[in-house]
Amino acid sequence: xxxxxxxxxxxxxxxxxxxxxxxxxxxxxxxxxxxxxxxxxxxxxxxxxxxxxxxxxxxxxxxxxxxxxxxxxxxxxxxxxxxxxxxxxxxxxxxxxxxxxxxxxxxxxxxxxxxxxxxxxxxxxxxxxxxxxxxxxxxxxxxxxxxxxxxxxxxxxxxxxxxxxxxxxxxxxxxxxxxxxxxxxxxxxxxxxxxxxxxxxxxxxxxxxxxxxxxxxxxxxxxxxxxxxxxxxxxxxxxxxxxxxxxxxxxxxxxxxxxxxxxxxxxxxxxxxxxxxxxxxxxxxxxxxxxxxxxxxxxxxxxxxxxxxxxxxxxxxxxxxxxxxxxxxxxxxxxxxxxxxxxxxxxxxxxxxxxxxxxxxxxxxx
Numbered sequence: 001x002x003x004x005x006x007x008x009x010x011x012x013x014x015x016x017x018x019x020x021x022x023x024x025x026x027x028x029x030x031x032x033x034x035x036x037x038x039x040x041x042x043x044x045x046x047x048x049x050x051x052x053x054x055x056x057x058x059x060x061x062x063x064x065x066x067x068x069x070x071x072x073x074x075x076x077x078x079x080x081x082x083x084x085x086x087x088x089x090x091x092x093x094x095x096x097x098x099x100x101x102x103x104x105x106x107x108x109x110x111x112x113x114x115x116x117x118x119x120x121x122x123x124x125x126x127x128x129x130x131x132x133x134x135x136x137x138x139x140x141x142x143x144x145x146x147x148x149x150x151x152x153x154x155x156x157x158x159x160x161x162x163x164x165x166x167x168x169x170x171x172x173x174x175x176x177x178x179x180x181x182x183x184x185x186x187x188x189x190x191x192x193x194x195x196x197x198x199x200x201x202x203x204x205x206x207x208x209x210x211x212x213x214x215x216x217x218x219x220x221x222x223x224x225x226x227x228x229x230x231x232x233x234x235x236x237x238x239x240x241x242x243x244x245x246x247x248x249x250x251x252x253x254x255x256x257x258x259x260x261x262x263x264x265x266x267x268x269x270x271x272x273x274x275x276x277x278x279x280x281x282x283x284x285x286x287x288x289x290x291x292x293x294x295x296x297x298x299x300x301x302x303x304x305x306x307x308x309x310x311x312x313x314x315x316x317x318x319x320x321x322x323x324x325x326x327x328x329x330x331x332x333x334x335x336x337x338x339x340x341x342x343x344x345x346x347x348x349x350x351x352x353x354x355x356x357x358x359x360x361x362x363x364x365x366x
Contacts, residue, residue: 006114006115007049007113008114008118009042009050009051009052009115009118009119010118011122013052013053014052014054014055014125015054016125017054017055017056017057018038019038019058020057021057022037025132025133025171029170029171029173031143032143032170032172033170034170035058035168035170036130036142036168036169036170036171037058037129037133038055038057038058038126038130038169039055039056039057039059039126039166040053040126041053041054041056041164041165041166042114042122042166043162044112044163044164045161046161050112053122055122055125055129061164063151064151064153066154067150067151067152067153068150068152068157068160069149071155072150072157073204073205073206073209074111074160075109075147075148075149076102076105076109076111076202076203077145077147077148078099078101078144078147079144079314080092080093080095080314081093081141081144081314081354082134082141082142082144082366083134083141083142084134084135084136084137084141084355085355086138086356086357089356090131090134091355091363091365091366092120092124092363092364092366093353093354093362093363095123095364096117097270097273098146098314099116099119099120099146100116101268103116104202105148105199105203105204108199109202109204111150111160111163112163114165119146120364123144123146126167126169127142127144127169127366128366130142130169133171135171135173137173138355139173140172141172141354142171142172143171143315144167144169145168145169145170146166147165147167147168148164148165149163149164149166172315182319182321182322182333182335183224183225184223184225184321184322184325185218185223185227185240185321185323185324186214186217186221187227187236187324188229188326189229189230189234191213191217192229193211193265194228194230194265195265196263196264197264198265200237200264200265200267201262201264201266211241214226222325224240225239225241225242226240227239227324227326229294233293233295234293234295235260235291235293236260236293236294237260237265238260238266238311239311239319239321240311241313241315241316242269242312242313242316242319243259243267243269243271243311244260244310244312245310245312246259246292246297246306247307247308247342248305248307249300249305249307250286251296254285255285256287257279257285257287258288258292259275259276259290260290260291261289261291270314271314271317271318272313274350274362275312275350276289278350294326297331298331301331301333306333307342308321308333308334308342308343309321309333310343317350317351318347318350320340320343321333
């Protein structure tokens with residue numbers, strides 16, 4: 001049976017309008033605050049379908065005040081990076097996983113389908129246009145933010161008849177201010193990031209905007225991030241905006257690296273999948289996707305079976321967790337040499353692939 005043809009824009013139709021006023025490139029900038037000279041925009045409407053992709057000078061969007069993405073949060077985004085290796089080549093890291101996830105989220109948001117390969121080629125040409133913005137550093141990269149919004153200019157909740165797919169770029173370094181310090185987490189079951197049948201497995205902006213209030217409450221408790229719990233048994237789901245891993249000796253006495261399963265609550269992170277695949281390839285300990293609860297963690301801590309915990313994500317990479325505030329108690333998570341070696345080893349193996357030091361089919365040349 002032949003694959004279904006998706007009505008989509010074509011990279012071959014891409015139009016490029018270059019900026020006449022390129023901006024100076026700063027040396028050090030806060031995450032996501034200074035953007036490159038150009039952006040990619042692709043418009044869609046129900047009557048005419050996809051329009052030709054356009055690379056144009058970076059600028060503001062013009063939106064109708066009734067735009068449905070503003071009123072009903074019919075929007076989504078992705079995050080991936082371009083890396084400059086010592087060989088001067090620019091690389092993407094597993095970009096089709098991001099675009100497949102974006103397609104799945106678009107379907108959930110009732111936004112139109114597109115050809116992921118055509119979109120990747122448009123993104124590649126945007127990065128090529130602004131390639132001088134990719135840092136010459138093994139600690140920096142170019143962050144790529146594809147965004148998809150409904151632009152229906154009318155009130156009333158319905159499937160949008162118009163939409164805008166666009167991509168912006170910015171230089172980034174470390175996501176957290178002090179990446180050397182383990183993160184502190186605040187776990188309180190009164191807040192829920194996602195629920196069964198919801199959109200926890202989709203990268204929608206609404207999932208993140210609603211996390212701001214708990215985030216600030218976490219800071220009031222002396223913590224940097226919220227550890228998201230779910231259900232009466234206080235299942236551990238995600239760490240802030242990251243997937244979460246527990247490195248421990250499990251109830252059966254086995255050394256195990258565990259992360260919650262993709263059951264609709266968890267975002268299917270690209271770094272998460274990469275950590276699972278790398279550690280399974282090592283074959284040095286058990287690697288599982290399983291439910292984890294706070295009671296299991298507390299018992300393991302008392303019995304000194306925890307080796308460490310860390311979060312993973314595109315922006316944050318691998319971030320060790322140092323302590324968790326839970327039910328009025330400060331739980332200290334061991335940062336033993338073994339766990340430090342694990343997070344350092346994972347970070348090195350991933351960055352060696354991303355920057356081209358280790359050849360891999362996980363990277364795509366720009």
